[in-house]
Amino acid sequence: xxxxxxxxxxxxxxxxxxxxxxxxxxxxxxxxxxxxxxxxxxxxxxxxxxxxxxxxxxxxxxxxxxxxxxxxxxxxxxxxxxxxxxxxxxxxxxxxxxxxxxxxxxxxxxxxxxxxxxxxxxxxxxxxxxxxxxxxxxxxxxxxxxxxxxxxxxxxxxxxxxxxxxxxxxxxxxxxxxxxxxxxxxxxxxxxxxxxxxxxxxxxxxxxxxxxxxxxxxxxxxxxxxxxxxxxxxxxxxxxxxxxxxxxxxxxxxxxxxxxxxxxxxxxxxxxxxxxxxxxxxxxxxxxxxxxxxxxxxxxxxxxxxxxxxxxxxxxxxxxxxxxxxxxxxxxxxxxxxxxxxxxxxxxxxxxxxxxxxxxxxxxxxxxxxxxxxxxxxxxxxxxxxxxxxxxxxxxxxxxxxxxxxxxxxxxxxxxxxxxxx
Ligand SMILES: *Cc1c(COP(=O)(O)O)cnc(C)c1O
Numbered sequence: 491x492x493x494x495x496x497x498x499x500x501x502x503x504x505x506x507x508x509x510x511x512x513x514x515x516x517x518x519x520x521x522x523x524x525x526x527x528x529x530x531x532x533x534x535x536x537x538x539x540x541x542x543x544x545x546x547x548x549x550x551x552x553x554x555x556x557x558x559x560x561x562x563x564x565x566x567x568x569x570x571x572x573x574x575x576x577x578x579x580x581x582x583x584x585x586x587x588x589x590x591x592x593x594x595x596x597x598x599x600x601x602x603x604x605x606x607x608x609x610x611x612x613x614x615x616x617x618x619x620x621x622x623x624x625x626x627x628x629x630x631x632x633x634x635x636x637x638x639x640x641x642x643x644x645x646x647x648x649x650x651x652x653x654x655x656x657x658x659x660x661x662x663x664x665x666x667x668x669x670x671x672x673x674x675x676x677x678x679x680x681x682x683x684x685x686x687x688x689x690x691x692x693x694x695x696x697x698x699x700x701x702x703x704x705x706x707x708x709x710x711x712x713x714x715x716x717x718x719x720x721x722x723x724x725x726x727x728x729x730x731x732x733x734x735x736x737x738x739x740x741x742x743x744x745x746x747x748x749x750x751x752x753x754x755x756x757x758x759x760x761x762x763x764x765x766x767x768x769x770x771x772x773x774x775x776x777x778x779x780x781x782x783x784x785x786x787x788x789x790x791x792x793x794x795x796x797x798x799x800x801x802x803x804x805x806x807x808x809x810x811x812x813x814x815x816x817x818x819x820x821x822x823x824x825x826x827x828x829x830x831x832x833x834x835x836x837x838x839x840x841x842x843x844x845x846x847x848x849x850x851x852x853x854x855x856x857x858x859x860x861x862x863x864x865x866x867x868x869x870x871x872x873x874x875x876x877x878x879x880x881x882x883x884x885x886x887x888x889x890x891x892x893x894x895x896x897x898x899x900x901x902x903x904x905x906x907x908x909x910x911x912x
Contacts, residue, residue: 507864513639515542518888521870530872531882531896536692537755539727540803541887550799551792563591564784567592570794574598574776576762577801581659583742586763590781591789596629598760599685602719603633605745605764606683609717609771612779617682617716621675623668625694626661626687626720637685639694655681659691660699669706676714683717683745688735689839692724696844696881698837704739705752708776717744717768723760727751729815729883731840732892734803754800755885759793814884816841820882823897826860832908845900846880848909858907863905871896 491503498509510528514521518541520528530538540547554570561568575589586870590605592598603620610617620637628634635644636651644651655675660668675681677858688704691697711718725735729751734740736746745768749760772781787793803809820843827833827845836845849858856877866873873896880903882896 507858510867513844517541517543518885518892525618526870528870528872529888529892529896531884531888532872533755533872533883533885534872536699536724537750538885539729539751540754540799540807540808540809541885544754544756544799544803546803546806547756547796547799549800550795551756554792556794558795559788560790563788568789570791570798571789574794574797574801575661575761577798578748578763581804582746582763583734583736583802585742585765587766588769590762590764591794592760592762592781592783592785593758593762593787593790593793594629595721595747595749596631596634596786598723598749598762599628599634599637600631600718601685601762602721602745602764603637603685604746604783605768605781606717606719608779608781609768611683612771612774616681619655619675619678619680621655621657621672621681621716623686623691624656625697626685626721627689627691627693628687628723629684643786647770649843657684659697660703665700665703668703669710672707672710676710676716679714680717681711681714683719684711685719685721687721688725688743689730689738690725690735690842693876695846695876695879696837696842698781698839701739704736705741708739708741708743709769711744718746719743721747721748723749727800728809728838729841731813731817734823735839744845752800753796754803755795757790757793757796758787759790759797801870809886816884816886816888816893818892823893826897826901830904832904841886842881842883844879847875847878847880847904847907849878849907850909861907862903865906869899871899874898894900 491506494503511523512520513523519529520530562617578589590601592601622637625639627638632650637654657668657671683875684707708718720736722734726748736743744765747764753759772779817840820838824836824838824843827836833845834848849856859875859877862875880900
């Protein structure tokens with residue numbers, strides 16, 4: 491793969507084997523050019539929710555292409571974006587009132603940060619500090635990298651990244667330290683917002699924390715008139731068991747970011763939802779208070795049509811039941827590793843399950859990562875461990891047999907590559 495016209499993301503071209511060319515997708519599967527089926531146990535980087543090429547979403551896209559392409563989204567509007575905004579507000583945590591469109595999870599978070607700073611700036615009492623959780627991930631743009639965990643991924647760009655206040659991760663028994671750190675940061679009166687992945691930190695290693703910590707953080711934020719930004723880019727659309735993870739903490743964030751599963755994972759689209767208060771802080775006869783943000787493909791009508799179809803699937807099909815069934819199957823399957831000495835931190839949040847393989851040296855660049863990936867690949871499984879953290883985040887249509895097959899492979903891989911092997 492040294493010589494490649496295409497420069498692939500998160501790919502070390504000097505080391506990786508040739509890309510596998512995919513010619514089609516169906517349900518929980520990718521099909522390669524040799525006709526081999528690959529079980530997509532990570533939903534193609536966490537985007538596919540119901541399964542690949544859900545017929546309702548695909549049909550909506552076909553239909554939308556008969557009427558629309560891209561339409562400028564200032565001065566002009568279109569029905570798919572308007573209907574979708576109403577639909578999102580209907581299902582989002584109560585109190586969110588406005589929808590700002592963009593095209594990726596990273597931009598949804600950038601928009602959220604700008605909304606938060608704009609809110610305080612326009613109110614005449616600027617606040618410039620952002621609090622985040624240790625191990626967080628919010629995207630790969632300069633702004634979102636600034637808010638994410640620092641490490642090998644962003645070492646080269648560190649000089650350009652802005653500083654944020656990092657709260658210690660609420661590991662079991664250390665929850666109070668997180669709350670205290672937030673309280674202390676807020677006491678400065680300079681914290682505009684806490685940006686946080688609710689209940690489950692994805693790219694940071696599928697780390698989970700209790701809903702009670704999230705609701706307590708929201709209370710602290712309220713006490714100090716700081717905002718809470720929920721980055722639900724990954725946790726949204728049922729992954730953690732509820733439509734949005736915030737529901738489990740019974741909170742409404744001031745700002746909520748959603749993307750990945752918003753179109754069922756079929757087309758790129760994102761939205762940043764906010765309260766009336768934040769929208770109104772940008773309302774003024776003074777044009778300087780305008781929210782100055784857009785991207786060319788904002789609210790692409792075809793992507794909005796796909797998202798509307800996704801909403802229809804959620805309303806018209808037993809999606810919640812499918813999620814309950816998958817959650818229960820994950821629980822049963824991962825239980826076999828609960829007392830297994832080859833693993834630590836066996837955990838689950840709704841449809842997502844994860845466990846850490848014991849290895850001499852862990853972390854994202856753990857030697858074992860590429861070996862595990864190659865092992866799974868040979869067995870027709872798309873599973874990409876984060877270093878020694880193995881996780882399954884399958885589409886909701888995965889069958890019991892397929893899930894079993896994935897767990898059997900994890901079992902075998904642990905014997906071959908774990909520190910527990912002899
Ligand atoms: C994937 C992800 C992002 C970034 O989304 P992109 O669409 O890849 O830009 C942001 N936040 C979280 C929590 C994510 O998992």
